[in-house]
Amino acid sequence: MTNSSEQDFDSEPVSDSDNLPDPGLPRTATSAVTGIGIGAIAQEIGLTKDTLRVWERRYGFPQPMRSAGGERLYPQEQVTKLRLVKRLLDAGHRPSKVLGQSIDVLQQLAESSGVGQDAPDAELDHLISLLRASAYEDFRFGLLKRATRDGLERFVLDVAAPLSARVGNAWAAGSLQVYHEHLFSETIQSTMRALMRPLSDALRGRGGRPRVLLTTLSGEGHGLGILMAEAMFTLSECECVQLGLQTPLHDIVDAVTAHNVDIVALSFTAVLPAQSIANGLADLRNLLPPHVRIWVGGSSPALRRKFSDGVHHIAGLTPIEETVADWRESTML
Numbered sequence: 428m429t430n431s432s433e434q435d436f437d438s439e440p441v442s443d444s445d446n447l448p449d450p451g452l453p454r455t456a457t458s459a460v461t462g463i464g465i466g467a468i469a470q471e472i473g474l475t476k477d478t479l480r481v482w483e484r485r486y487g488f489p490q491p492m493r494s495a496g497g498e499r500l501y502p503q504e505q506v507t508k509l510r511l512v513k514r515l516l517d518a519g520h521r522p523s524k525v526l527g528q529s530i531d532v533l534q535q536l537a538e539s540s541g542v543g544q545d546a547p548d549a550e551l552d553h554l555i556s557l558l559r560a561s562a563y564e565d566f567r568f569g570l571l572k573r574a575t576r577d578g579l580e581r582f583v584l585d586v587a588a589p590l591s592a593r594v595g596n597a598w599a600a601g602s603l604q605v606y607h608e609h610l611f612s613e614t615i616q617s618t619m620r621a622l623m624r625p626l627s628d629a630l631r632g633r634g635g636r637p638r639v640l641l642t643t644l645s646g647e648g649h650g651l652g653i654l655m656a657e658a659m660f661t662l663s664e665c666e667c668v669q670l671g672l673q674t675p676l677h678d679i680v681d682a683v684t685a686h687n688v689d690i691v692a693l694s695f696t697a698v699l700p701a702q703s704i705a706n707g708l709a710d711l712r713n714l715l716p717p718h719v720r721i722w723v724g725g726s727s728p729a730l731r732r733k734f735s736d737g738v739h740h741i742a743g744l745t746p747i748e749e750t751v752a753d754w755r756e757s758t759m760l
């Protein structure tokens with residue numbers, strides 16, 4: 428096992444064009460070949476196109492077909508295997524150890540290393556089964572009841588966070604579809620906002636510090652992380668400015684000035700390649716005044732690496748309270 432750097436290391440630039448036919452690869456006689464193009468695959472799985480080409484050359488997998496025009500086309504079974512490969516790499520396995528294995532071996536490896544495994548919880552299983560059965564009113568009701576019973580903090584930590592992981596695992600295993608994920612996100616967001624609103628309204632205008640701006644960078648389309656982080660910042664009596672998804676860097680900077688923000692909090696899942704995260708953070712750091720801190724969180728393995736000064740990784744939601752307390756102490760508030 429290692430950290431994610433081998434994935435990035437594999438992303439060395441290569442010069443072969445997608446449009447140049449490669450005589451070593453299976454080809455199709457007609458243009459009716461089915462498969463997914465390299466750009467779509469790279470985006471869906473969270474890898475660069477270069478990484479896919481390097482793996483193909485170095486490890487012999489993936490092994491795409493070629494369209495009549497010479498473009499790589501990946502059949503569904505290779506896409507399924509690539510998804511599994513990516514999750515194993517995110518968990519710390521090395522490309523050289525996984526890329527040559529069959530899907531059965533990879534599935535065993537995933538099971539033995541806990542990748543994609545859910546902790547037993549009958550209530551969460553029940554909520555997932557309601558989602559799967561398209562019983563949305565019951566799903567909504569179940570979430571609201573649990574939220575009302577547990578309160579904001581317990582709802583975020585015991586329901587929203589583990590349920591997100593379960594929904595993601597079920598999608599990866601093919602037992603929930605993307606529209607289920609959308610419905611899940613909408614319902615969890617409206618439930619959390621309703622729970623959070625009284626406290627965040629009461630905090631507004633009280634001059635509570637730090638003032639925290641929450642968003643994601645371009646290409647990161649997952650917003651539940653910054654919403655859960657907002658809940659925890661609100662419980663720590665911070666005033667939050669929630670910008671939602673994918674704010675361009677210059678707009679983040681303008682919003683920081685307009686709202687007198689102390690901290691920019693960003694969330695990253697594994698969909699954004701490590702290099703895009705590193706570049707985005709370095710650019711943002713250069714654009715922001717030095718006293719404005721950048722705090723990052725989320726499941727991206729890229730966050731395990733060391734960042735430049737002025738970017739701080741918070742590993743999970745529970746350390747938010749302590750990190751805020753440290754900030755207050757360091758700024759004597």
Ligand code: B12
Nearest residue numbers: 473588592595608648649650651652694697724725726741
């Ligand atoms: C809902 C969802 C969607 C929704 C998002 C809707 C929305 N408005 O947010 C939709 C359907 C649009 C979607 C799309 C996609 N998704 Co999606 N999605 C999810 C799901 C279920 C939850 C997403 C989420 O917000 N997670 C973020 C938070 C909740 O989780 P986290 O990163 O583990 O972070 C934790 C902590 O670190 C902390 N935290 C998070 N952020 C921050 C920030 C700070 C400052 C702090 C302190 C803490 C903190 O809070 C979390 C609590 O546990 C996840 C499953 C999962 N395990 O996350 C998949 C998941 C992220 N998606 C995935 C994929 C592949 C995709 C798609 C590429 C394909 C698809 N499914 O359609 C697209 C890509 C979109 C894009 N360009 O970004 C994969 C990524 C796998 C990978 N290795 O790349 C996942 C992991 C599913 C899976 N198991 O395979 N998705």
